[in-house]
Amino acid sequence: MRAAVIVFPGSNCDRDLAVAFEQAGFQVDMVWHKDAALPEGVDIVGVPGGFSYGDYLRCGAIAAQSPICKAVVNHTERGGYAVGICNGFQILTETGILPGALLRNAGLKYICRTVGLKVETSDSAFTEGYNAGDVISIPIAHHDGNYFADDATLAKLQDQDRIAFTYTENPNGSVGDIAGILSENRRVLGMMPHPERAADEGHGGTDGTALFRALSGVLAPA
Amino acid sequence: MKARVHVMLKNGVLDPQGEAVRHALGAMGFDQVEGVRQGKVIDLELAEGATEADITEMCEKLLANTVIERYEIELV
Numbered sequence: 001m002r003a004a005v006i007v008f009p010g011s012n013c014d015r016d017l018a019v020a021f022e023q024a025g026f027q028v029d030m031v032w033h034k035d036a037a038l039p040e041g042v043d044i045v046g047v048p049g050g051f052s053y054g055d056y057l058r059c060g061a062i063a064a065q066s067p068i069c070k071a072v073v074n075h076t077e078r079g080g081y082a083v084g085i086c087n088g089f090q091i092l093t094e095t096g097i098l099p100g101a102l103l104r105n106a107g108l109k110y111i112c113r114t115v116g117l118k119v120e121t122s123d124s125a126f127t128e129g130y131n132a133g134d135v136i137s138i139p140i141a142h143h144d145g146n147y148f149a150d151d152a153t154l155a156k157l158q159d160q161d162r163i164a165f166t167y168t169e170n171p172n173g174s175v176g177d178i179a180g181i182l183s184e185n186r187r188v189l190g191m192m193p194h195p196e197r198a199a200d201e202g203h204g205g206t207d208g209t210a211l212f213r214a215l216s217g218v219l220a221p222a
Numbered sequence: 223m224k225a226r227v228h229v230m231l232k233n234g235v236l237d238p239q240g241e242a243v244r245h246a247l248g249a250m251g252f253d254q255v256e257g258v259r260q261g262k263v264i265d266l267e268l269a270e271g272a273t274e275a276d277i278t279e280m281c282e283k284l285l286a287n288t289v290i291e292r293y294e295i296e297l298v
Contacts, residue, residue: 058287065284094287101289103231108238148235148290173236 001026001219005046006072006088008033008063013049013085013196020196021046024212025220036067043219044081045072047088049141049194059102059144060090069095081125081219082188086142089180089190098183098190099157100149102142106173110143114205116168117179117193121161124182125218126189129210135168136207138193145192147174147181157181164189223268225277226296229286230261 003026005018018028021044029039033052038045052063063069069091076082076097084092092098105111114137119130130136149157154176157163165180172192180191195208231237237259244258264285266277277295286293 057284061284061287093289099289101287103236103290104238106236106238108242146236146238150289173238 001216001221002029002039002042003027003044003046004029004031004038004042005048006031006033006068007048008050008052008066010052010054011048011050011087013087013194016194016196016199017046017048017085020199020208020212023199023209024216026212026216031068033063033066033068036071038068038071038075042075042080044083044215045075047072047082047084047091048196049086049088052087052091055087055144058090058094060087060092060094063087063091064094073097076183076188079185079187081215083126083215084188084190085194085196086140086145086192089192090144092188092190097188098181099153100147100181102144102192103146103148103173104144105142105146105171107171110141111145111171112139112141113171114139114198115171115179115193117165118168120163120166121182123161124164124186124189125215126182126211127164127214128218129214137198137205138195138208139197139205140171140193141197142172142192145172145174147172147176147178147192149175149178160184162186165191165193223270223272224298225266225268225272225274226298227264227266227277227281227285228261228294228296229264229281229291230259230293231290232292235290
């Protein structure tokens with residue numbers, strides 16, 4: 001099983017994400033944003049949190065135009081798996097891989113704390129290690145995590161059971177309390193909270209471990 | 223050739239920064255302010271031969287996120 005973690009100038013959760021993948025049994029390649037191709041045989045791409053390109057213009061907007069993101073788009077169009085966390089979620093929406101956009105937090109403040117997340121669906125490679133309705137504790141750390149989608153997009157996400165996680169107490173104004181969503185083929189997850197920061201006893205919580213473990217269960221060679 | 227692109231959040235998309243500015247103006251005594259929307263202005267210096275269609279493409283692909291923003295192009 002191989003995972004690729006993309007590194008942009010300004011990424012700061014790339015190493016944590018790599019460690020979480022490794023602990024779940026993945027071999028991890030770190031891939032620089034200027035590379036135009038993913039390594040051969042990558043099973044899943046991780047787009048990490050941070051402040052790619054200093055959040056200039058809009059969070060994730062410049063990163064979405066980088067050479068490696070074209071390769072990530074191709075990977076997902078071929079049915080490949082990907083997960084974007086925090087800035088990675090913003091980047092995936094900017095590429096158009098996931099619908100909607102992330103706006104400035106409604107309270108205007110950067111928020112860094114552990115929040116309650118409700119697992120809305122266990123029907124994905126990312127969430128099958130949880131039960132729908134489970135409430136897990138995962139840290140958030142963002143200034144622009146206020147998920148927005150128009151009514152038609154929101155209805156589609158709900159009808160297709162593509163809302164992966166919601167906040168138990170909405171911290172940022174996200175429409176429908178949405179914290180994470182899935183692509184139509186359920187193989188791409190974008191989420192603002194950081195499961196890779198709740199994946200080791202030393203983190204003070206391990207509720208994120210099940211996400212990486214579930215992925216390794218799905219992607220392990222038969 | 224120069225162009226100026228105005229990028230604004232679409233109507234109906236909450237603008238918490240504009241709202242904070244409105245609050246601040248109200249607190250300063252500017253009671254006549256009923257609403258504030260904050261946007262961006264991007265000035266482009268373009269080589270001869272650039273067309274408005276080129277600028278539109280720049281807006282659609284990068285300068286604005288049309289999920290949440292609208293843009294206006296002004297040739298100056």
